[in-house]
Amino acid sequence: MSSEMKEKCGVFGIFNHSQAAHLTYYGLHALQHRGQESAGIVVSNGERFKHHRGMGLVSQVFSRETLNNMSGNLAIGHVRYSTSGESLIQNAQPLVFKYSEGDLAVAHNGNLINARIEREVLQDQGSIFQTTTDTEVIAHLIARSKRKRFEEAGPHILNRIDGSFALLVMTEKQMLIALDRHGLRPLSLGKIGDAVVAASETCALNAVNAKFWRDVDPGEWLLINESGIQTGRFAPKEELSLCSFEFVYFARPDSVIQGRSVLSIRKELGQVLAKEHPTEADVVVAVPDSSVPAAIGFSQQSGIPYEMGLIKNPYTGRSFIEPTQELRELAVRLKLSTVQEILVGKRVILVDDSIVRGTTSKRIVQLIRDAGAKEVHVRISSPMVRNPCYYGIDMPTKEELFANRHEHERAMGQSIGADTLAFLSTEGLLEVVDVNLADTSNRCIACFSGAYPTKLYLK
Structure with missing residues (x-):
């Protein structure tokens, strides 16, 4: 029955909170049902990253001592069940990289259906991949973008990736939040005072006492830094195709998705x-x-x-x-x-x-x-x-x-x-x-009907 279907992943991020790593830990705990294979957190103090990840449950990967050593006010975290890439520690997220503009961390829930094609193009251009997960494609696209500044490169490369993604990307001082053009994965925003929180489900917002703000729109990106919050679109607003299995099985029952x-x-x-x-x-x-x-x-x-x-x-x-x-x-x-x-x-x-x-x-x-x-x-x-x-x-x-x-x-x-x-x-x-029953396209039911909302790029 449902236990035969592996869950997906969960992402959590917070900007501008003195206890960013600890709150991310609690947020991931609330998202544990979305992935029990590996967990990781990356935190920044504005100058450098500290990160820790490992195989197993959140409580197994992180100790109190580990969290106490991860000081900073900006963090992203991830719990994983492998859907693309093998079950290996190098595939555990968030993935962390160094590139010409500094440090970069990526946490991704979903699956990039054009990852194989983009990976081949990037390898032909000289990229050397360190993992087998599709998420690494995102980091290479940012690093090789002609728009060197992260606040320009990050949003710009989003139209190169296709499929499902609830995405958090961070540098030492900035965070990018984005949702795929079809809204296949859930992604919600909350606030704790002046701090901004992003999470795969609202149950994680509740776990850190964050007040629900709004859902991220399909095809939307948000860039958060010291200047505030910028928003934009990397794709035209298309029909919502939220995965119906979120309601049937995957989401925690105390979550609210798209107001439901x-x-x-x-x-x-x-x-x-x-x-x-x-x-x-x-x-x-x-x-x-x-x-x-x-x-x-x-x-x-x-x-x-x-x-x-x-x-x-x-x-x-x-x-x-x-x-x-x-x-x-x-x-x-x-x-x-x-x-x-x-x-x-x-x-x-x-x-x-x-x-x-x-x-x-x-x-x-x-x-x-x-x-x-x-x-x-x-x-x-x-x-x-x-x-x-x-x-x-x-x-x-x-x-x-x-x-x-x-x-x-x-x-x-x-x-x-x-x-x-x-x-x-x-x-x-x-x-x-x-x-809206008159428009059934706002839910993905491909596993039942065979009508997929995107091109599949199958071999």
Whole structure:
């Protein structure tokens, strides 16, 4: 289910605050759900950088002593799950470089779909790349720009990159904030007094007690320095194509994206799912944690009580690293445990947010049956995922996707051991997540529909 889909990344930045590194640490903590592979912070005191990054969770990478040694009033940070580039320390962000104008640090959430082409051009011009991540292309474009001053080069190179990016770039004294022309990734701004904060989600603003200011517009850049805040556009204002999976799964439920409460949307998705696929049952159970709001919504609409039939252990590792099938099965049982008294003899509606490969779904259905459930009806609060994502979500190939390996829902349900299986319709999804149903282009649903909002530059 959703655990088979790797999350994206999260960025956080702050300008003009004496505790910039510490606040960035707290902001990254709030964004930890967006990436658990690596974390990093770069801070400037106006003259030089101090930076630290490492593999693992934010709390594992940073100690109190490390943060106390990172003094400065300007910082950017990043949590990562690799979608472009290998899982290596040199790919951990923010990436830090020295070039003719001084120091440069880059933090990027998303995926540049034209990175391969730009990389080849830059290498032909003499650039030597130190990482395998697409983010490094941005730094080389700035360093090689004919506009030497950062405040000119930074905004100018943005029209050279395409795809999805919520971007933070900093020098010793300046910060550039930018969002791709389609707004595929979320990026919000806040303020703490005179300090400006940028974050992938509003939950990170709340974590540092920043007051929400506004969202960054698609195709917009902001340059912040001692002179104040400049804004401009590197691309014409196009239709918003915000990733719909932010609402379905990726964003934290206490975040607000483009004025919409993620928690409320997930409940509504569950309510629409119950309308589309009513089922006689005794109890509604969620696959924790991201599916809980949808399960509550399903319960509210159907009148079937919601219960915590599955409990998640937050201290387990990832099951895919286990070397044998038997150990992988045990890892799933360590991650999730059943509450037998809720499930035994019951007709269970099991709500989850998505099915990707289907292997985890099969194991969870078996857990429910082993606990004594009489029936298991799986309900998914998103449409079938039939297409890979090229904008920063690490999905399997089209051939590996569960929905493409079966002809119809009945066969899918049988393959995971469920009595029935049903998905939310695309129309149902858009009914909830679209601000204007007359114009469905303002949400990216490419993984469901195959209609990508950009050119893909595929080999």
